[in-house]
Amino acid sequence: MxxxxxxxxxxxxxxxxxxxxxxxxxxxxxxxxxxxxxxxxxxxxxxxxxxxxxxxxxxxxxxxxxxxxxxxxxxxxxxxxxxxxxxxxxxxxxxxxxxxxxxxxxxxxxxxxxxxxxxxxxxxxxxxxxxxxxxxxxxxxxxxxxxxxxxxxxxxxxxxxxxxxxxxxxxxxxxxxxxxxxxxxxxxxxxxxxxxxxxxxxxxxxxxxxxxxxxxxxxxxxxxxxxxxxxxxxxxxxxxxxxxxxxxxxxxxxxxxxxxxxLRNLDLPAPETLLNDPAAPLPDRADRLHALLGSLVAHVVADGSTSSWERAWSVIARVAAATPDVAAASAQTLAANRPAGASLPVSMLALAPVLRSAGLMP
CATH class of the missing domain: 3.40.50.300 (P-loop containing nucleotide triphosphate hydrolases)
Structure with a gap:
C-alpha cells in the first residue's frame, strides 16, 4: 500500500x-x-x-x-x-x-x-x-x-x-x-x-x-x-x-x-479462550497480565451475562495467587459490574481483602 x-x-x-x-x-x-x-x-x-x-x-x-x-x-x-x-x-x-x-x-x-x-x-x-x-x-x-x-x-x-x-x-x-x-x-x-x-x-x-x-x-x-x-x-x-x-x-x-x-509482541489468548478454559496458560510478565485481565474484564462487562461474569473470577483468582497487585484493579472493576442475579463464586473468596478495601464486599 x-x-x-x-x-x-x-x-x-x-x-x-x-x-x-x-x-x-x-x-x-x-x-x-x-x-x-x-x-x-x-x-x-x-x-x-x-x-x-x-x-x-x-x-x-x-x-x-x-x-x-x-x-x-x-x-x-x-x-x-x-x-x-x-x-x-x-x-x-x-x-x-x-x-x-x-x-x-x-x-x-x-x-x-x-x-x-x-x-x-x-x-x-x-x-x-x-x-x-x-x-x-x-x-x-x-x-x-x-x-x-x-x-x-x-x-x-x-x-x-x-x-x-x-x-x-x-x-x-x-x-x-x-x-x-x-x-x-x-x-x-x-x-x-x-x-x-x-x-x-x-x-x-x-x-x-x-x-x-x-x-x-x-x-x-x-x-x-x-x-x-x-x-x-x-x-x-x-x-x-x-x-x-x-x-x-x-x-x-x-x-x-x-x-x-x-503491542505486536503481546501474543495474548482471546478472552473467550480463557473463559472456556480456566486452566489455559497465562503470561508470566506483569505488563502482559495487566493487558490480559483488562481485555478479559472489558469483554465480560460488554457481554453482560451471568455465566461469563462468574467464570472470569477463576482467571482473576489464578493471577491473584501469584501477583495480587495485578489482579486488584481488574477484580474491583469486575465486582462493580456484577450482573443481576449473579452468585458469588468460590474463587472470589481469595480476593475478599482486595474487594473489602474497595468497599465492594461486606
Missing amino acids: RKNETVRAALALAIRANLPVLLWGAPGTGKTSTVVALARQLEMPVEVVVGSIREPSDFSGLPVVRDEGTWFAPPRWAERLASAESGLLFLDELTTASPAVQAAMLRVVLERAVGDLVLPGRVRIVAAANPPGLAADGWELSAPLANRLVHLDWQVAADDVAKGFVHGFGAPGAALVAAPTRTRIAAAKAQIGAFLRVRPELVLVVPDTPERSGRSWPSPRTWEMAAIAIAAGAANGSDEAVVAALVIGAVGEAAGFEALSW
Missing part, C-alpha cells in the same frame, strides 16, 4: 471511529477534494469552514441579548449540521487562522460545541493545514488544539492524481468501514493502559518547542485516541500501516512506535 493510500484509508477509519483528524500538506494537493469525496462516499453532508477568513465568534458564537439572558448564537454552518443530525465538519487552513481563532476552535474540536449549540455526536471533524513555512502569514498550531487532533502527513504522487482525475479522490471501500464496538475500545484501552504501566514517563510528554507542540505528542487524551484507533483497526482488519499512521498521528513517532512494538 502506497503512502497516500495508507493515509486515505487511515482518514476513512478515523472518520468512522469519530476521531478528529488533521491533514498536513502543501497547498493544492487534493486534501479538500479527498475529504469532500469521502463525505459523499459515507453519505454525510459536509460543511467546509476556512479558518483564515473566520473570526473567533464564528466558533464561540455571537452574543445575542434575550429576555432570559445572553445567547451565543451559532453560525449557519453549525445549524445546518445540527439540523442534519450528522455530517462532516471540515476545518480548512488551520495554520492561517489567527491564535484567537484557533483558541475559539478548541471547544468545537473537543466538545462539538459552537456557541450555545452542541453538535450531534454523529458529526465528524476533519481539519487541514499547510506547514507554517508554506502558509502565507502562517502561525504554528497551538499546543492545546494540536493535542486534540490525530495528525496525518498528506503526500501526493502523480499516480494518485491521475487516478483521482478518473475515479475521484475518495478512499476505496470507505463505505464499508465499520465503527469499533465499545468492547473493542475497552480492550484496546486496557492494552494501552498496560503499556503505560511499563513506560509511565510516556503518559505525558509536553514538547519544549512551538514547532513540536504544534504536532502530535503523548498525553492522556491522545493515548485514548490511539486506543480508539487500534480498536477501529481491529474491527476492520485494517493493514498494520494504517493503524500505525493513526497511532503515531495521535502520540508522535517515538511513543507511537514503542507502543506498537510492545
Whole structure:
C-alpha cells in the first residue's frame, strides 16, 4: 500500500471511529477534494469552514441579548449540521487562522460545541493545514488544539492524481468501514493502559518547542485516541500501516512506535479462550497480565451475562495467587459490574481483602 493510500484509508477509519483528524500538506494537493469525496462516499453532508477568513465568534458564537439572558448564537454552518443530525465538519487552513481563532476552535474540536449549540455526536471533524513555512502569514498550531487532533502527513504522487482525475479522490471501500464496538475500545484501552504501566514517563510528554507542540505528542487524551484507533483497526482488519499512521498521528513517532512494538509482541489468548478454559496458560510478565485481565474484564462487562461474569473470577483468582497487585484493579472493576442475579463464586473468596478495601464486599 502506497503512502497516500495508507493515509486515505487511515482518514476513512478515523472518520468512522469519530476521531478528529488533521491533514498536513502543501497547498493544492487534493486534501479538500479527498475529504469532500469521502463525505459523499459515507453519505454525510459536509460543511467546509476556512479558518483564515473566520473570526473567533464564528466558533464561540455571537452574543445575542434575550429576555432570559445572553445567547451565543451559532453560525449557519453549525445549524445546518445540527439540523442534519450528522455530517462532516471540515476545518480548512488551520495554520492561517489567527491564535484567537484557533483558541475559539478548541471547544468545537473537543466538545462539538459552537456557541450555545452542541453538535450531534454523529458529526465528524476533519481539519487541514499547510506547514507554517508554506502558509502565507502562517502561525504554528497551538499546543492545546494540536493535542486534540490525530495528525496525518498528506503526500501526493502523480499516480494518485491521475487516478483521482478518473475515479475521484475518495478512499476505496470507505463505505464499508465499520465503527469499533465499545468492547473493542475497552480492550484496546486496557492494552494501552498496560503499556503505560511499563513506560509511565510516556503518559505525558509536553514538547519544549512551538514547532513540536504544534504536532502530535503523548498525553492522556491522545493515548485514548490511539486506543480508539487500534480498536477501529481491529474491527476492520485494517493493514498494520494504517493503524500505525493513526497511532503515531495521535502520540508522535517515538511513543507511537514503542507502543506498537510492545503491542505486536503481546501474543495474548482471546478472552473467550480463557473463559472456556480456566486452566489455559497465562503470561508470566506483569505488563502482559495487566493487558490480559483488562481485555478479559472489558469483554465480560460488554457481554453482560451471568455465566461469563462468574467464570472470569477463576482467571482473576489464578493471577491473584501469584501477583495480587495485578489482579486488584481488574477484580474491583469486575465486582462493580456484577450482573443481576449473579452468585458469588468460590474463587472470589481469595480476593475478599482486595474487594473489602474497595468497599465492594461486606
